Amino acid sequence: MHPKSRATLRLRTQKNDRLVVIFLEGELDIYSTGGLEAELREFQDKAEELILDLSGLDFMDGSG
Numbered sequence: 001m002h003p004k005s006r007a008t009l010r011l012r013t014q015k016n017d018r019l020v021v022i023f024l025e026g027e028l029d030i031y032s033t034g035g036l037e038a039e040l041r042e043f044q045d046k047a048e049e050l051i052l053d054l055s056g057l058d059f060m061d062g063s064g
Contacts, residue, residue, distance in 0.1 A: 008032065011039055020047040025056035028064035036064075
């Protein structure tokens with residue numbers, strides 16, 4: 001039996017002086033939340049507004 005292949009989470013960021021938009025694509029699950037957390041920490045104090053665009057997700061579990 002082969003292990004289930006895991007789809008990856010891809011992040012794309014657009015930013016200007018006060019707004020950061022993070023586009024998520026793929027799967028947000030227990031295996032990929034660390035990458036998103038790191039991205040959020042990077043921008044938490046640098047933007048007045050932070051938007052997460054989840055429209056590109058194929059799957060999100062409870063850890064997302």
